[in-house]
Amino acid sequence: MLLDPTKSEAVAYDTVAFPTAPVVQTHPARLAAMASLHGIAAADPATASVLEIACGDGMNLLAMAVAAPEASFTGFDLSPAAVARGQQRAAAAGLGNIALEVRDLLDAGESLDGQFDYIVAHGLYAWVPGAVREAVFPLIGRLLAPNGIAFVSYNTLPGGHFRMAVRDLMRHFVPADADPATMLRTAREVLTEFAPPQPDDGPAMAAYRHHASLTLQQPDALLFHDELGREYHPQLHSEVCAAAERAGLIFLADSGRGRFDDGFLPEEVAAESDVHAQIARLAQERDFMKLRYFRRSLFARAEAEPRRTLEPGAARGLWAASRCTREGDGWRGNEGGEFAVKDPLLAAALDRLAEARPGRLPIADLGLDDDRIRSLLHLFDLGAVELFAAAAPFTTIPPERPAVSPLVRAMLGEGLDVVCTLDHSVLRVDDPALRAFLGGLDGSRDAGGLEALATESRFAEPAQWRAALDIALRKALIMPAA
Numbered sequence: 421m422l423l424d425p426t427k428s429e430a431v432a433y434d435t436v437a438f439p440t441a442p443v444v445q446t447h448p449a450r451l452a453a454m455a456s457l458h459g460i461a462a463a464d465p466a467t468a469s470v471l472e473i474a475c476g477d478g479m480n481l482l483a484m485a486v487a488a489p490e491a492s493f494t495g496f497d498l499s500p501a502a503v504a505r506g507q508q509r510a511a512a513a514g515l516g517n518i519a520l521e522v523r524d525l526l527d528a529g530e531s532l533d534g535q536f537d538y539i540v541a542h543g544l545y546a547w548v549p550g551a552v553r554e555a556v557f558p559l560i561g562r563l564l565a566p567n568g569i570a571f572v573s574y575n576t577l578p579g580g581h582f583r584m585a586v587r588d589l590m591r592h593f594v595p596a597d598a599d600p601a602t603m604l605r606t607a608r609e610v611l612t613e614f615a616p617p618q619p620d621d622g623p624a625m626a627a628y629r630h631h632a633s634l635t636l637q638q639p640d641a642l643l644f645h646d647e648l649g650r651e652y653h654p655q656l657h658s659e660v661c662a663a664a665e666r667a668g669l670i671f672l673a674d675s676g677r678g679r680f681d682d683g684f685l686p687e688e689v690a691a692e693s694d695v696h697a698q699i700a701r702l703a704q705e706r707d708f709m710k711l712r713y714f715r716r717s718l719f720a721r722a723e724a725e726p727r728r729t730l731e732p733g734a735a736r737g738l739w740a741a742s743r744c745t746r747e748g749d750g751w752r753g754n755e756g757g758e759f760a761v762k763d764p765l766l767a768a769a770l771d772r773l774a775e776a777r778p779g780r781l782p783i784a785d786l787g788l789d790d791d792r793i794r795s796l797l798h799l800f801d802l803g804a805v806e807l808f809a810a811a812a813p814f815t816t817i818p819p820e821r822p823a824v825s826p827l828v829r830a831m832l833g834e835g836l837d838v839v840c841t842l843d844h845s846v847l848r849v850d851d852p853a854l855r856a857f858l859g860g861l862d863g864s865r866d867a868g869g870l871e872a873l874a875t876e877s878r879f880a881e882p883a884q885w886r887a888a889l890d891i892a893l894r895k896a897l898i899m900p901a902a
Contacts, residue, residue, distance in 0.1 A: 440479040440502075442844045445675040445716050446472075446540045447484060448491070451569045452809030453738050454673050454718055457797075458683060459727035462569050463537035465810045467491055471536040471563060473528075473556065474498075474544040478506030478520045483840040485510075485518040486827040487813035494536070496523035512830035525552055529559050537565045545574040545660070546653050547646065553653070554663070560719070561667030570669065570719040572660070579713030580654025582631045587647050589614065589632070594648065603648055604640050611636040657707050657715060661700040664719050670696045671703065672718040672726055679716075680801035682706065684730045695728050732793035739780035739811055740796065742773035744804040753804045766792045773805065778843055778896045779816045780808055814842035816893050819901045822870075823863030828897055832859040843896035853877045857888045858897065 444450065448465035455462035463469075467490050472481050475495030485493045495518070497503050506520045523532065539560050545553055560570045575583060590607040598606065615633040617626060635647060646652075661671045673683025682703040685691060692698045706712070720726055727734075743754045750760045751770065761767045769786040788796060799805040831839045832855055838848050839858075849855050856877035865873055874885035892898050 440476040441838075441846050442483040442840055443480050443540075443542050444844050446480060446542055446571050447844045448488075448538045449808040449810045450675065450806075451538055451571060451718065453807040454675060454683070455567070455569050455720070455726075456737060456809055457730070457734050458672060458720075459731075459734065460567055460569070460672075460720060460724050462567050462809070463565065465491065466813075468537040469535070469565075470494070470538045471534075471540070472496075473525060473539070473541040473559070475506070475520065477502040478510070478518065479840065480540070480542070481518055481520070482506065482510060482513070482515065482827055483844055485515050486513060486825045486840075487842045487844070489517055491517060493518040494521070494534075495519075496521045496525075496528060496532070498522065498524055509827075509830055509834070512833060513826040515827070525555050525559065529555055529562070532559070532563065534563065535565050535568075536563050537568050539564055539568065539570040541570070541572045543573060543646075545572055546580075546655055547649060547651050548653075549651055550653075557663045557667035557669060557719075560664075561669055564669070564721060566721060567724060568721065569672065571675070571716065572664075572719065573714070573716045574660060575652075575654040576660075576707055576712055576715045577654050577656050578708060579711045582627065583635075583647075583713065584652065584654065585628060586611075586632050586635050587652060590635075590648060600644055604644055607643060607648060608636065656704065657717070658700065658704040660715075660717065661704075665722075668722055669719040670722045670724075670726075671700045672720045674703065675716045675718055676714065677803045678801060680797065683718075683726075683728070685728050691728065696722070696726075699728060730794070730797070732790040732797065735793050735797060735807070736784040737809075738783050739808040740773055740783050740786070740800075741780045741806045741808065741812075742770065742777045742804075743806055744770065744774070744799075746771065746774060751804065753802065755803060757802065757804070759799075759802065759804065761795075763792065763795070766795055769796070770799075770805075776816070778812070778814075778894065780806075780812045812843070812896070813900070814896045815898050815900045816896075818889060818893060819863075819898065821863050821866055822861050822889060822892070823899045824858050824861045824892060824897045825899055829859055829862065839897075841896040842899070845896070847895050847897070853879050854888055854891070857885065858892060861889075861892065861898075863899070 448468050448470060452462040452465055466488050469492045470484060472495040475481055475497050478495045481493045481495045500522050503520050503522045510518050541556055545556055564570055590610055593610045594603050594606045611632050615629050615636055617629055664671065744751045750758055752758050761770060769788055773781055796805060800807050825842055828839045837850055838846050841847050849858065857873055860873045870885045871882045874882045
């Protein structure tokens with residue numbers, strides 16, 4: 421949270437820690453892939469400079485930094501407690517390529533120097549006062565590299581009206597002077613009573629109650645900060661684009677699922693004289709027609725002149741990874757949804773990606789023509805395939821002396837039961853024996869040493885080290901051999 425430190429909102433983030441985790445859509449390898457499809461040669465993620473505004477405890481940056489030791493990462497936040505946690509974790513993991521600072525965004529406009537290839541502002545724009553929000557794009561415009569990409573997420577209208585209605589419902593019943601525990605308890609009591617469907621509900625009331633039930637499912641920290649906080653300002657996409665334009669930036673695309681077309685003109689639509697304004701306008705129209713709630717917008721410098729017609733061949737320089745599983749003649753996405761692939765060459769490519777999971781394969785090696793790559797990009801939009809501008813920063817082949825990332829070891833050493841993978845996701849590790857085994861994978865043990873480690877970790881059988889190592893490989897925890 422970036423506010424005057426004398427204000428209660430700043431204190432709230434030290435009172436109730438905001439949960440942070442890797443945000444997959446913010447990773448430079450993913451941002452660079454989107455840029456490439458638009459004809460922008462963004463910086464190599466392996467050596468790029470990355471800035472995160474309002475980074476909290478820096479977990480998103482830490483997960484990037486451990487996988488890209490030659491890149492540099494900078495983050496700032498107003499919460500001293502959050503920044504201190506991140507600094508301690510970075511030190512425990514031995515990460516020398518990341519700097520986390522206590523800084524106010526309103527001061528950063530003058531005091532923060534440098535040029536950054538990727539800038540991230542996640543979970544900030546719609547949750548701060550107007551003065552802070554108005555400072556976001558000028559800062560990005562001053563610091564973003566010529567071919568840089570900025571990621572800005574925000575709640576959007578018109579879908580945000582539903583969220584505001586539920587928020588107003590809760591806040592009406594929460595006492596103005598309530599402590600955090602009372603606020604959360606009261607809000608949950610209100611939602612629990614209100615959310616169940618009633619026989620006489622019309623369509624609007626049913627939607628209202630449904631959104632209340634979704635809000636009730638949020639963990640306490642998100643409910644406290646996102647729903648009960650003083651500031652909440654969903655934005656029209658068009659107004660966000662206008663703010664970006666005033667800072668010399670243009671809307672490039674949206675990295676959310678089902679939003680791939682927002683960055684390109686439909687084939688049947690002719691380009692206008694200002695095609696970038698046309699793209700932003702069409703995206704706003706889709707928000708209205710589809711009642712969208714949230715955006716993960718990407719911005720580039722106006723002079724970058726991104727391509728606005730999709731050229732499937734541009735994807736041949738990227739890597740792909742599978743997020744789906746074959747089920748008979750069809751496929752199922754990792755997060756739900758079924759689809760069929762009738763083309764045998766495309767199905768064979770998906771089989772190869774599934775076999776390599778969690779690894780990545782060059783799209784150029786999949787043997788797909790432009791029409792089939794277009795279909796692959798459609799699967800990317802559905803969330804069944806992921807695209808990257810770089811090879812995987814982990815190995816799926818057992819090294820002679822395997823090592824999990826130092827960040828995993830540091831997090832396990834803290835006693836955390838959720839760790840960050842090298843694929844920029846999280847993994848829960850509940851089993852004590854597996855936790856002990858993973859914590860001992862420091863690259864010093866060969867097969868004999870791994871068997872001894874399994875015994876020390878109290879596996880039922882020493883040979884279980886092979887299954888444990890397989891878990892680490894399949895979950896993208898093992899560093900490539902030096």
